[in-house]
Amino acid sequence: MKYWKSGKQLQNGKYIIQDLLGIGGFGITYRALEQSSNQLVAIKTLNYRVQRKPNFDKYQENFLNEALCLAKCSHPNIVEVHRIFKENKLWCMVMEYIDGDDLGIYREEQDGIISESEAIHLIKQVGEALKFIHNQGFLHRDVKPQNILLRRDTLEAVLIDFGLAREFNSGSVQTHTTDSTLYFAPIEQYEIRAKRGAFTDIYALAATLYVLLTGEMPTPAKVRQEGKIPLIPPKKYNSQISDRVNNAIIQGMKLEPEERPQFVAEWLTLLSPVQELFITNEPSTLPVTLPIITENPPELVTVDSSFELELETFKFEYLTIKVSPKCEIIETIKEQRETQQFIENIANNITLEMVSIPGNTFLMGSPKTTAEKWETESPQHTVTIPPLFVSKYPITQAQWQAVMGKNPAYFKGENRPVEMVSWYNAIEFCRQLSAQTGKTYRLLSEAEWEYVCRGETTTLFYFGNSLITDLANYNGEEAYACSLQQNYREQTTDLGIFPPNAFGLYDLHGNVWEWCADPWHNNYQGAPSDGSVWEKDGNYNYRMLRGGGYLNYSKGCRSANRNWKTPRSRYKSVGFRVAVSHPV
Structure with missing residues (x-):
């Protein structure tokens, strides 16, 4: 599939494409940098498949209608449109860039389901957006978890993708397209001519809540109608759902439009007692804003930093890949190496292998000439890392349980x-672990992490400038740079099954993101040069993540790639590894 690559300039350099955000049935959306404001924006246009259609002009017209619809909808829970422009006969829409995951990914990261109170909190926000849209005379017609983004800083829900939005007169018979999303589309959306109204979006909103609370997709409306199959109550999948919410979902997903609530506000009253819509006596499970953490990280217990170690030598095979200008793998180079480690006995038969990493100076971040990067990876700068010991693998579930007493893993x-x-x-x-062993175990600083990941390389990955799914656990369904399009495992894998880097460390690319000690900084301006944790002027609302996870494309797994999450958040794609400074 053809799409714009990172670094492409639009509107004579006004916008610079940073990355591909997503591809839908009709549209494609990119993250871009607006040069004049130095702010990130989202740019949407029609995808390559639609561009090749003989009736492309009609799709362009519909695309402009989407922009017009959004322009009329200024609401905190609706994505904002800044402007539209034409690039080589292709209309483009510039929208606010929302930093955060969609509700589908968020649900998956929360162990597959979301608590009832949290789900209702989010659904009500989307409901407010729909009420506003309906008052403007539009239907959204594609409400689903993937079209609801959560702002990373506030967890506020934002409705996006108005590609199927249409004007309507409530309750009247109208002609609309039959485009829809299978599990969330009501029966009238399968018909070209049918009654349309707010009840059309109510069905999809109720179906979205169904998925959030159960982790299961509801039986499609068309299948239910033709097979005379009743809707499986959500409480059958999740007994913790209250009768009130269970019944509200069933009511909102009635097959016949006239049997559903006719207005969003009416359906929202079914989710909560009426007084809760006006008076909230209990605090919400989702604060309006996340708490600001102003204090420094908690100090570790005081331990002896002059311990003696019994080191042993271990051998490993390190490999790199060479690719042709056509991104074909032409050579795999294998090299036998050895290094030292000490082994920490955590519990019976549970050990922790800590690899000796030599100190050195390296270039951190991405160079200006690299197109395949984020602005947050600049400026590239020199950092000197003292010698240290780093865990050979991310912390395993067995190690965690031996120290903490329980296993939280998904x-x-x-x-x-x-x-x-x-x-x-x-x-x-x-x-x-420090209290148990007498050594000061800690998270790596972000600089230490990139240094040990690179393993004295300067390429995108420590294997070279390409990555294949035989070398790491990541989402290989989309090619990037010279990384080949391959398979996607959709889960974590056992540690150590992929080749190590030149330092003898495993699983630094993919599998799970790894927490680092540092708070977030927008770029490397003013970063320390000694490899220490960068505390000064940091945003303590977020902590650093590095390495990418099993669900990320290869670009997210690069040695230089940076990410962040709130320090209280838990995801099934996030883990960590530990370090110990060399004894003094």
């Missing part, structure tokens, strides 16, 4: 990385 397996742990959980693990 993808169970003793030798799989522990996940569903927050930054604070990782800090507490280090504290308890």
Whole structure:
């Protein structure tokens, strides 16, 4: 599929494409940098498949109608349109860039389902957006978890993708397209001419809540109608759902439009007692804004930093890949190496291998000439890293359980990385392990992490400038740079099954993101040069993540790629590894 590459300039350099955000049935959306404001924006246009259609002009007209619809809808829970422009006969829409995941990904990261109180909190926000849209005379017609983004800083829901939006007169018979999303489309959306009204979006909103609370897709309306199959009540899948919410979902997903609530406000009253819509006596499970963490990270227990170590030598095979200008793998180079480690005995038959990493100076970040990068990876700068010991693998579930007493992981397996742990959980693990062993275990600084990941390389990955799914656990369904389009495992894997880097460390690309000690900084301006944790002027609302996870494309797994999450958040694609400074 053809699409704009990172670095492409639009409107004579006004916008610079940064990355592909997503491809839908009709549209394609990119993240871009607006040069004049130095702000990130989202740019949407029609995808390559639609551009090749003989009736492309009609799709262009519909695309402009989407822009017009959004322009009329200024609401905090609706994505904002800044402007539209034409690039080589292709209309483009510039929208606000929303930093965050869609509700589908968020649900998956929350162990597959969301609590009832949290789900209702989010659905009500989307409901407010729909009420506003309906008052403007439009239907959205494509409400689903993937079209609801959560702002990373506030977890506020934002409705996006108005590609199927149409004007309507409530309750009248109208002619609309039959485009829809299978599990969320009401029966009238399968018909070209049918009654349309707010009840059309209510069905999709109720179906979205169904999925959030159960992790299951409801039986499609068309299948239910033709097979005379009743809707399986959501409470059958999740007994924790209240009768009130269970019944509200069923009511909102009635097959016949006239049997559903006719207005969004009416359906929202079914989710909560009427007084709760006006008076809230209990605090919400989702604060309006996340708490600002102004204090420094908690100190670890005081331990002896002059310990003696019994080091042993281990051997490993390190490999790199060479590719042709056509991105074809032409050579795999294997090299036998050896280094030293000490082994920490955590519990009976549970050990932690800590690899000796030599100190050195390296270039951190991405060079200006690299197109395949984010602005947050600049400026490239020199950092000197003192020698240290780093865990050979991310912390395993067996190691976590031996120290903490329970296993929170979603993808169970003793030798799989522990996940569903927050930054604070990782800090507490280090504290308890330090108290148990007498050594100061800690998270790596962000600079240390990139240094040990690169393993003295300057390429995109420590294998070279390409990545294949035989070398790492990542989402290989989309090609990037010279990374080939391959398979997607959709879960974590046992540690150590992929080749190590030149330092003898495993699983630094993909599998799970790894927490680092640093708070977030927007770029490397003013970053320390000694490899220490960068505390000064940091945004303590977020902590650093590096390495990419099993669900990320290869670009997200690069040695230089940076990410961040709130320190209290837990995801099934996030773990960590630990470090110990060399004894003095």
